[in-house]
Amino acid sequence: MSRSREQPFLEAHGIVKRFGNLLANDVAEFSVHAGEVVALLGENGAGKSTLAKILYGYYAANAGAISVAGRQVRIGSPRDARAFGIGMVFQNFSLIPALSVFENVALFQSGLPTVVPRAALLERLRRYAGRLRLAVDPFAPVRRLAVGDQQKVEILKQLMAGARVLILDEPTKVLAPQEAEALFTTIAELREGLGIVLITHKLREALACADRIVVMRQGRVAGVLDRREASEQMLLELMFAETVTAAPPPAQGGRRVDARCVLELAGVSTSGSRGETLLHNVSLKVHCGEIVGIAGVSGNGQRELGDLILGLRRPHVGIKLLWGADASRWSVAAIRQKGAADIPDDPSALACVPSLTVRENLALGSGRRYRAGLGVNWPKLDADMRRSFARMGFACPSFEARAATLSGGNLQRVVLARELAHEPQLIVALYPTRGLDVRSTLAVRALLRGARDGGAGALIVSEDLDELFELSDRLLVLSHGTVVGEFLPDNFRAEAVGPLMVGTAVGEQADAA
Amino acid sequence: MQRDGAARWRWLPARAANFASVAAIALTAFSVLLIAAGKNPLQAYVDTIVYVFGNAYGFSELLVRMTPLLFTAIAAALPARIGLINVGGEGQLYMGAWLATAGELALHDHSAFVVLPALTVLGFLGGGLWGLIPALLRALRLVNETISTLLLNYVAPLIVSLFIFGPWRSAESSSYPQSPAFVDAARLPTFFHSRVHAGLIYALACLVLYWLVMTRTRFGLEMSAIGGNPEAARRLGIPVFRYILAVMFVAGGVAGLAGMAEVAAIQGRLVSELSPGYGFVGFLVSWLAGATASGILVMSLLFAVLSSVGDILQITQGLPFAVINILLAGILFIVLGRRPIAGAAR
């Protein structure tokens, strides 16, 4: 039973959007009323973001009509959308880090006079900030704010620009469980007089926040359920069109942990170029045949940890042992040569050179293995790499193609083929499945498990707790650059891990492993 | 053991077309300028062709003008491959000349077999060390190399002047300070009674080496990686720090060889005005050539032709040499204003 007594503030009919041959959207109807929270639910690639971007004027639909307050309108750009009272907060904030909160908000206001009206604007800002429970110095540069606060500034921007409908695109992706809870409270408070669209792929969120849940699948609206009549099972069926069986629980227990350590960090601290502490007194071990997962909100030292292990950073305090030897000062090349593999989250930015061919990318980082005088032993490289692809069950891409032409998933496959070609004993994987489609994600996870079974030690950083629970033999939580907790499989629960991800203040020591 | 050269050759037709169009633009732009100055472009072109191509001496002058450009273009191209911008060719040229002169003053009693190799090494060293300064500053993440090489460009000629007006001042001509003339043993040999000198051989050798290293060795591969994605290169174990130093040293050294050639062949002594902007023109040559060896060859020739034309105009048509700078800029404006073609570095 939908709330149709009053006219919806925002309505869309017959929205069709194609990208080349791909049908991204074919939405017969979508509406948002004032004072209600609508969840736009669907798995990755279902078309939720696309629909939202059309409503926000970011994309132009190939067909369809949008009405605001009953009148049909044409939304040609985000500026138009904002003029009609539609605001959107993206996953990547469009805040300017070097400018202050005040300046970011002011920039967004339309119709500013020549001289920025500081006092008046400041007053309005303070009022809205109060509503959002945002307590920051308005003149502090935005880059100094915590991510949760930055998100609030984004929301503030849109509200002050006169948004009557606020679209939030996967807002909890960058938040810790506690911050997400706070966001839901904020949403609940904001909805008076405001329509909120929450885009998410998490069932729990939709069920927690929304008044109505619109489920999308493959670009179409699969179903609309009122909160009161919705259940997880129903939503899952709508999302996947077949009864989904849960993934088999990871084989737990009974795994004998090899006593030999591939990697050991003892009291490692390191600081950054401005003297800020990046890692503080980190001690951990990764044994052969073990996957150690690292949980934590992005930006708490995960990247620095990975860099340090791989030799991109030096520990200022403490030592790093690789295969029992003091490797604190080893070069990146030496560590790779000894059998470490690097699987970063963004292959085209961190693991490949897009302008070079696949073959050249495979040759890079292979150290001395393929040296032939001053050149490269191409035939041997080709043979080894094709073997590696075959072993992983991946189709071999054209080696002549430039890496830039490969999709994210294919590029990650190339990286995996290269990194795992020589049976590395230590694998450092940071957010290895981020941005990948379902098939690639499953393949990557299977590979990591396979490598572990083969005796390698792996350190996996991920923001997806479910993924960590599935893969890890042990789970560490990293917060503010310190290891604040260790969990074993029988205690893998979000309620236990979540608080640690955001709880400990800087400087406090929690029980480390 | 060749690098994956397959991808490169495909672009050759496109590149050749690019160069041809630049040449066409050059000629057209120049015609406009000549007409505006009340001169006859057709006459000027005929005069040029006759002088440059119909005349052995004219052609030899072309090669003479091309030589320093080859050097400075390589000096810009090599760092460009790893994403560095070396606009310090001027300064590196002067310092190469300076150190080579120091060598000549110290060794002028020896035979050519000793002196010439020594001057070559010193010329390379002078420019190389001058190039190492901005390299170090960049590798240590202190100062961007564009600005440091630019600033050092102004310091090097002052060092040269300091010595010419001071300890190295020749007693001969008091009105025009310069170093004493190089002894014959210190002069680079010339060919065919022209001014074409062994420096050209050096330059071509450098060009061939450059091409070999970039396309046939793993160093070229690693450099391309650094230029294409320095962060990934670092993570793959490529020693970026060392490459920055090594590349800038070699690049500076090549520019230094240009300076050495200027003093040991063209001028025969150290003077304060060694370069009418070879360093900057070399940078632009390299940029237009997309830092490719074949492109550098062609573009250096093109610019040498332009320079010859400038001289001829000055002689036969009475226009100031500065006109060439305007023409140069005009051509570049047009090239910069075109849409980028596939594969060309923008």
Next chain:
Amino acid sequence: MSGALVLGVVASAVMSGTSLLYATLGEIVGERAGIVNLGLEGIMLIGAATGFAVTALTGQPYVGLAAAATAGTAVNLIFAYLVVGRRANQLASGLTLMFFGLGLSALEGRPFVGALIAGLPKVRLPGLGPAGLGGGFMNDDILVYLAVPTALLIWWLLFRTTWGLRLRAVGESPSAAVAAGLDPARLQYQALGLAGLFGGIAGAHLTLALTLTWAEGMTAGRGFIAIALVIFAKWNPLWAIAGALLFGGAESLQLQLQAAGADVSPFVMNMIPYLLTLLVLILWGWNRQSAAPAALGRSFVGVE
């Protein structure tokens, strides 16, 4: 050092630094919008030559000044068309502009080499004498007097007006600016027009006030020092005042020392501004100051 020498240095520093300040201010505006202009040297040369030539022709220094400012604006807008309109490489375009300026200024100035002109008239203002001595008079041209107020104006423009806010947004993140509904290209054109105006004025001050002569390439790298000064000033017009004074002082120190009969090679003294600039940049780099607009000229400012 005698008091007279100190006074001389300061007065000379102010004279010398004025040109640098205008050039730096213009470049700050341009770089705040995300465009680095290596051709500033060329713009200054064009301003110098145009100012000199028009003044020699008309006998009116203010007319010459206006012509210089116009010429600088016009030529910088050509540069703007390249880098903003055609998205050309900023560095190559800047160097091209430098060559253009070298050639055009040489052509413009050639007929007037050796001409005698009446420079910008000096105005006596009571009150602040050089070095703040009470009861003194300042006796300089209006460009000198307007230099610091102009810097303040630019500061106000960048940090208190809507236009300035939008400009800085464009320089930090063009995509975020577009998301906010701005037109980066229009703002960049405006910024570069202003930068050209100031560059032309900076060049004119050299020929119409400092030397009262014209010689080919007479800016001798001042344009590049101005670019370095922008980094020194951390893209803040107020700091630019200090920087311009400092470097103007370095330039003038050598003249004064020579006039006082000090036995230092003029070449060594000539090196000082460049070396000092480099030193300051090294110190800045050491301190990890990174106040650069995030979207500035791509690879220009970064050392990463």
